[in-house]
Amino acid sequence: MTQAQIEIQLLAMATAVACSLCGVFLVLRRMSLLSDAISHTVLIGIVIAFFLTGDMASPWLLVGATMAGVFTVLLVEGLQKTGVVREDAAIGLVFPALFSVAVLLISIYSKNVHLDMDAVLVGKIALTPLPSRRLEFGGYDFGPKSLALMIAIIFVNLGFIIVFFKELKVSTFDPAFSKAIGFNPYWIHLGLVLSVSTTAVASFDAVGSILVVALMAAPAATAYLLTDKLSIMLVWSCIIGMLSAVLGYWFAHFLDASIAGSMATVAGIIFGLTFFFAPERGLFSVWQRAKIRDRKFKLALLLVHLTQHEGTIRELEECNIESLHLHLRWDEYETRSVAFEAVETFCASQENKVLRLTPKGRIIALESLQLGTNLS
Amino acid sequence: MFESLSVPGLGSVVAGTALLGFLCGTLGTFAVLRKQSLMGDAISHACLPGLILAFLLFNSKESWALMLGAAISGTLAAMVVLGISRFSRVKEDSSLAITLSVFFGFGLMLLTWVQRRPDAAQAGLARFLFGQAATLLDRDVWLLAAIAIPCLLTVFIFWKQFQLVCFDRSFAQSLGIPVFFIEVLLSLLLVMVIVAGLETVGVVLMSALLVAPAVAARQWTNRLEIMAILAGVFGAFSGIAGAFLSNMGKTSIPTGPVIVLFITLIVLLSILFAPARGIVWLQFQHWRDSKILHLDSVLSNLLNLAKEHSGKQNGHSMAMLKGISSNPSGVPRSVQKLLEMGLVSEVDKGLYIPTSKGAEYLIEKTSHMGALSK
Numbered sequence: 001m002t003q004a005q006i007e008i009q010l011l012a013m014a015t016a017v018a019c020s021l022c023g024v025f026l027v028l029r030r031m032s033l034l035s036d037a038i039s040h041t042v043l044i045g046i047v048i049a050f051f052l053t054g055d056m057a058s059p060w061l062l063v064g065a066t067m068a069g070v071f072t073v074l075l076v077e078g079l080q081k082t083g084v085v086r087e088d089a090a091i092g093l094v095f096p097a098l099f100s101v102a103v104l105l106i107s108i109y110s111k112n113v114h115l116d117m118d119a120v121l122v123g124k125i126a127l128t129p130l131p132s133r134r135l136e137f138g139g140y141d142f143g144p145k146s147l148a149l150m151i152a153i154i155f156v157n158l159g160f161i162i163v164f165f166k167e168l169k170v171s172t173f174d175p176a177f178s179k180a181i182g183f184n185p186y187w188i189h190l191g192l193v194l195s196v197s198t199t200a201v202a203s204f205d206a207v208g209s210i211l212v213v214a215l216m217a218a219p220a221a222t223a224y225l226l227t228d229k230l231s232i233m234l235v236w237s238c239i240i241g242m243l244s245a246v247l248g249y250w251f252a253h254f255l256d257a258s259i260a261g262s263m264a265t266v267a268g269i270i271f272g273l274t275f276f277f278a279p280e281r282g283l284f285s286v287w288q289r290a291k292i293r294d295r296k297f298k299l300a301l302l303l304v305h306l307t308q309h310e311g312t313i314r315e316l317e318e319c320n321i322e323s324l325h326l327h328l329r330w331d332e333y334e335t336r337s338v339a340f341e342a343v344e345t346f347c348a349s350q351e352n353k354v355l356r357l358t359p360k361g362r363i364i365a366l367e368s369l370q371l372g373t374n375l376s
Numbered sequence: 377m378f379e380s381l382s383v384p385g386l387g388s389v390v391a392g393t394a395l396l397g398f399l400c401g402t403l404g405t406f407a408v409l410r411k412q413s414l415m416g417d418a419i420s421h422a423c424l425p426g427l428i429l430a431f432l433l434f435n436s437k438e439s440w441a442l443m444l445g446a447a448i449s450g451t452l453a454a455m456v457v458l459g460i461s462r463f464s465r466v467k468e469d470s471s472l473a474i475t476l477s478v479f480f481g482f483g484l485m486l487l488t489w490v491q492r493r494p495d496a497a498q499a500g501l502a503r504f505l506f507g508q509a510a511t512l513l514d515r516d517v518w519l520l521a522a523i524a525i526p527c528l529l530t531v532f533i534f535w536k537q538f539q540l541v542c543f544d545r546s547f548a549q550s551l552g553i554p555v556f557f558i559e560v561l562l563s564l565l566l567v568m569v570i571v572a573g574l575e576t577v578g579v580v581l582m583s584a585l586l587v588a589p590a591v592a593a594r595q596w597t598n599r600l601e602i603m604a605i606l607a608g609v610f611g612a613f614s615g616i617a618g619a620f621l622s623n624m625g626k627t628s629i630p631t632g633p634v635i636v637l638f639i640t641l642i643v644l645l646s647i648l649f650a651p652a653r654g655i656v657w658l659q660f661q662h663w664r665d666s667k668i669l670h671l672d673s674v675l676s677n678l679l680n681l682a683k684e685h686s687g688k689q690n691g692h693s694m695a696m697l698k699g700i701s702s703n704p705s706g707v708p709r710s711v712q713k714l715l716e717m718g719l720v721s722e723v724d725k726g727l728y729i730p731t732s733k734g735a736e737y738l739i740e741k742t743s744h745m746g747a748l749s750k
Contacts, residue, residue, distance in 0.1 A: 027466070032473035033414055040580065082655055084647050089591050092413040096584030097640040100633035107629050210421065211484075214477030221470045251485075258488035264481020271474060275464055283463055 004129035007144055009249050011125060012263060014150035015203045016215050016241030021157045022196045023220035024230075024237050028172050033088070034193070035216045037076065037095040038069040039200045039209040044102035045069070051109065062201055069197025070190075072098060125206045125259050146205055153202045160195055161234070164188060169230055207260040214264035215241060222271045225278045240270055298338050302328070303347055303365035306357045319355045386623055392512040392520055393615030393635065396573045399524045400582075401589035401611030402531060403569050405604045406562055408590035409542045415454065415563070417583035418476040420570045422453030424483025424504060424579075428490060439519060443571050450567040453479050458563075507578030509619060509631035516575070523572040527565050531604075538562065539600050581632040585611060588639040595650035614639035670703060674710040675719055676738055677701065679730045691727030 026032045045068025049061045072094060079090040134144055161168065170178045171185035178185045196216070203212045223236035248263030255262070276283050305328060309318040318327055325335035339355060342348040347361030357365065407416055423446035430445020431437065453475050460471035531538065540548035541558045549555050566586075573582050593607035618635030648656050677700055681692045694711065698704035711728060714720040719734035730738075 027470045030467050030469045032467075032469040036414075036417070036473055036476065079647075082647065084595065084653060084655070085591055086411060086413075088411055088413040089408050089587050092417065092583050092587035093591060093640065093643060096580055096588075096636050099580050100584070100636040100640075103633045104629060104637070107633075210477055210480050213473050214481050217470050217473035218478060221466045221474055224466060224470075225464060255485070255489050256492050257485045261481045261484030261486075261488060264478050265485055268474065268478030268482065271478070275460065275466075281464065286463075 005249075005253075007129045007147065008125060008259070009246055011144060011147045011150060011206055012245035012249055012259065013242045014147060014154060015125075015206050016219065016245040016263070017238045018150055018153045018157055018199045019203055019212060019215035020219040020223075020237040020241035021154070021161060021234065022192070022199050023216035023218075023241075024223065024234050025168060025172060025192055026196065026216055027220040027224055028230075029192075031192075032213075032217045032221075033091055034073055034076070035196060035200060036210075036213045037072050037091050038197055039204065039212045040095045041072040041098040041102075042066070042069050042197070042201050042204060043209070044098050044105075045071075045201075047102045047105050051105070065201040065204070066194070066197045068098070069200060070193055073193045073197075146202075149202050150206070153199055157195055157199060160191060164191065168192075172230075207263065211260040211264045214267050215244070218264070218267035218271045219244065222267075222274045225274050225281045240267070244270060295338070295341075298330070298334075299341060299345075299347070300364065300368040302338050302342055303357065303361050304368055306348060306355055307362060307365045307369075310357060316354055321350065321353045321355060324355070386619065388514050388517050389509055389512045389623070389631070390616050390619045392517045392576060393509055393619045393631065394612040395517065395520050395524055395615075396576055397585065397589070397611030397613070397615030397635070397639075398608040399520075399527060399569050399611075400573060400585040401593070401607035401609070402528065402604050403565055404586035404588075404590040404611075405593065405600070405607045406538060406542055407566060407586055408594070409600075410562070413587045414472055414583065415457065416566060416570060416586040418457055418472045418479075419450045419454055419567055420574060420579045420582040421476045422479035422483075423447075423450045423571060423574055424480055425449050425486055426452075426483075427504065427574075428483055428486040432486075432490065439516070439575070442575075446571045446574060447567055449479065450570060451564065454563045454567060504574065505578050505580065507574065507576050507581065507630075507632045509576045509635075510622070512576060520572055520576075523568055527568055530561070530565060534558065534561065535601075542600070577632040577635060581636045584636045584639065588636070588643050589614070592639070592643045592646040595646035595653045610639065610642050614642060670701075670706050671710045671713060672738070672741060674701065674707060675714055675730060675734055678720060678728060679735060679738060682729055691723040691729040693726050694728075697728075 023032075023035075026035055042065035045065035046061050048068075049058065049064025050056060052064075053060050075094050076087070076090045079085050079094065080087050085093065129144060167178075167183060167188050170181075170183070171188045175185045200209075200212050200216075203215065207215065219237045219240040220233075222240050223233045226236050227233050244263050244267035248266040249259055251257075251266060252259040252262040274282065277285075279285060302324075306319055309315045312318075317323065321336070321339055324339060325332040328335060330338075339348070342355065342361065343350055346358055347364060348355045348357055350356075404416070407413055426445035426447070426449025427442050428445075429449070430441050433445070434441040457468070457471050457475045460466050460474070461468040466474075537548070537553050537558050540551070540553060541555055541562070545555060548558075569586075570582055573585065577585060589607040589611040590603070592610050593603045596606060597603050614635050617638045618631050621638070622629050622631040622634040646654070648654055651657055674697060677697055678692060681696070694708060697711070698707045701707050711720065714734070715722065715728075719731060719737055720728050721731050723729050
């Protein structure tokens with residue numbers, strides 16, 4: 001690996017970590033779509049700050065963009081509070097409008113200005129190692145500027161999360177309780193919005209506006225499927241983010257395609273795999289568990305059926321393996337297989353095609369009946 | 377056929393944007409009512425990979441081929457969104473955000489990969505993102521119409537079912553309406569409209585065109601059929617206005633953003649001034665109600681005071697009323713008004729008693745309230 005490659009990967013990982021940290025709270029608080037709105041509207045902040053300063057490299061651009069992000073959220077919430085519009089519609093109204101204003105301003109006034117729309121949407125992480133984008137101080141080269149900025153953002157986010165961990169937790173999971181113990185969750189909400197805006201703005205330069213959304217939502221949602229503990233979810237989210245960054249980089253390298261795009265793709269693939277194969281909450285293990293439960297229930301039901309007809313006149317008919325499915329009203333093939341399982345596990349024995357309970361089977365059947373009456 | 381207008385080609389642009397605006401408004405109505413305003417946003421972003429794959433597969437930039445690809449990946453995305461929130465504990469907002477950004481990212485990756493191939497023509501990301509209404513030709517308008525008419529016809533045929541599914545899903549289910557099928561049909565219609573409009577207004581503005589006319593129309597009516605038509609009219613109107621405005625100046629400005637700003641303006645006006653639901657209207661009503669309430673409370677205070685000091689026909693002073701009122705500064709005005717209405721009379725200088733008409737008025741009011749609370 002060349003130094004340039006290492007630097008690009010470091011920046012990609014740093015961006016992913018910064019986004020994943022915020023993303024956890026967005027996912028838990030059902031605010032993921034605000035990141036979509038913010039990442040579109042920071043454009044208007046950049047444009048306005050640019051018109052005011054006339055300098056594309058001015059730090060005021062970052063400030064302007066962050067303010068625009070916060071402003072977007074306040075506008076959405078204000079619109080929601082009027083009670084006229086629901087949240088989803090409010091988001092869908094605000095960000096296209098602000099984005100349109102930005103696009104119009106650019107197209108009208110910036111004929112002779114370099115404000116590249118593609119770069120805004122796609123990012124330019126590949127340009128990271130260029131000499132003009134380095135942080136030099138006292139003759140020493142401290143690496144790319146954007147990497148330094150991103151690391152600073154990580155520290156700010158981490159600091160916010162560590163200092164306010166308790167508050168974040170309580171206001172995320174039980175806002176009403178938070179209010180009851182005298183802590184207004186709105187302040188934490190504002191802090192979070194500020195942190196998301198800052199992160200989106202800083203990441204914007206590297207991965208572009210739409211992929212910020214991917215890095216905020218996908219790793220955090222993946223982590224959400226892996227654990228029930230907030231602190232562990234944060235760790236998982238960062239790990240998955242970094243993994244997407246590195247794999248995405250090499251994916252892009254071999255295809256000679258957009259790095260940001262392939263980072264998002266990898267993040268999506270990891271989410272997809274987790275969605276199906278996660279140990280506890282994955283779709284397959286959920287189905288598996290349901291199947292096992294279903295089977296266990298059917299076995300118990302069969303044994304109960306046998307106890308009901310044990311020693312009665314109709315026993316030969318009711319417990320006959322040939323006609324059992326008619327009495328239980330199950331599928332014939334499935335009934336066979338459940339009956340077979342009962343014999344296999346020594347819960348029942350078979351004589352002349354008639355199932356008879358063993359002592360073990362009787363105990364299980366009576367226990368299930370007992371359980372049933374207790375429940376009801 | 378649309379060449380009667382002064383700027384060559386403007387006719388088809390206006391016809392196209394108007395048609396698109398009407399279609400988006402009508403179908404957006406259902407999306408907004410079903411709390412799926414942002415589904416359109418996700419679907420439109422998710423069209424990118426399908427567009428590029430279709431371009432690679434058919435090796436052509438024909439509209440129908442690209443539209444087919446976009447429609448397939450858009451439909452897939454809609455299913456993914458619904459599937460994630462249905463089958464896992466990830467909520468709808470996250471599943472929308474993930475689908476939107478991952479599909480788009482994948483599309484972006486494909487696009488950059490295509491663009492590096494020496495034989496490929498540039499597919500143009502900017503066009504996908506912002507659309508190019510200004511280049512609408514007659515045949516594009518015909519294609520739009522070919523999509524719009526079946527869509528609107530479907531809405532017309534399934535009107536009753538759509539209405540039920542939007543407002544009372546479980547009731548629809550209990551009536552034996554195939555709710556799942558209807559929901560899939562609505563999503564498919566949404567995909568069709570988005571695919572039809574992408575080339576004209578682009579991704580970002582597509583979502584605005586779906587949401588905004590419906591929100592504006594909701595302000596003016598409580599009836600679905602009026603809302604759908606009104607949303608269509610708002611959409612068409614802003615399409616026409618946007619097309620004209622963006623072609624007015626010497627330098628042409630992008631049509632999409634102008635359309636969006638226009639429809640946003642309509643939304644703002646509707647939210648503020650619509651009767652019965654507008655903010656200004658509600659504030660006015662609130663102000664009027666509080667005035668009447670204050671009037672009633674002053675009158676009832678006077679009546680109670682007169683009852684407590686029965687026998688004596690002396691009235692009570694303004695200061696006394698102020699002392700027991702929750703809003704003392706409003707008391708003189710309310711008393712003045714009560715005097716004008718003849719509900720209160722001034723027995724001595726600065727002393728007031730309720731008239732018999734006042735007592736009757738209050739009894740009628742309270743019996744009315746009693747009926748309400750029952």
